[in-house]
Amino acid sequence: DQQVKQNSPSLSVQEGRISILNCDYTNSMFDYFLWYKKYPAEGPTFLISISSIKDKNEDGRFTVFLNKSAKHLSLHIVPSQPGDSAVYFCAASVNSGYALNFGKGTSLLVTP
Amino acid sequence: DSGVTQTPKHLITATGQRVTLRCSPRSGDLSVYWYQQSLDQGLQFLIQYYNGEERAKGNILERFSAQQFPDLHSELNLSSLELGDSALYFCASSVDHRGLEQYFGPGTRLTVT
Helix, strand or coil, X not given: CCCEECCCCEEEEECCCCEEEEEEECCCCCCEEEEEEECCCCCCEEEEEEECCXXXXXXXXXXXXXXXXXXXXXXXXXXXXXXXXEEEEEEEECCCCCCXXXXXXXXXXXXX | CCCCEEECCEEEECCCCCEEEEEECCCCCCEEEEEEEXXXXXXXXXXXXXXXXXXXECCCCCCEEEEECXXXXXXXXXXXXXXXXXXXXXXXXXXXXXCCCCEECCCEEEEEC
16 A cells, blocks of 8 residues: 555656656655655665645755645755756655655656 | 665575575664665565664564664564565664654665576
């Protein structure tokens, strides 16, 4: 039972443009959300997170938006750079919990 | 480099065999998590240890077990291996038991033939 869904397996964006990666979740108990980035042959690395008490969190070129009523979050990368090409995983957890529930990932390709 | 180390990087073994995967957490981290990533799947949480004790279990098969030692390194034991156990196994660590920010190792790729 996939509680975190990333419905786009891949996304291609031109350098300099905005990349928007989407994520939906089904468990209303989730109250902490994270994005991880993964390069080939490496483990996922933490990118940005957001608590359910917020609807936006920004860190440099990366912004995460949370729409609790729609159970939807998105990651915006502006401007996109070729080095951003990687697989992006959305994850969610219950704050008092322990496990991260991951989506299947979206492969982002930023072309020059 | 996340500071989390995993050995071995690759492991090839036959069905029915038993293997042990090893993880050393970041210095100062007390929690260790194990995840499995099968082909076309997201990372599936298996089990968490905090300061030597099992804290939470996810979708871990009975053929799999884990432990965390006094020096905080952890081992994941997989037995009676089946072809479907072929996957990437990631270890992650966090400073506390809540695991809100977990740091992942590079993974161990297990191939069961």
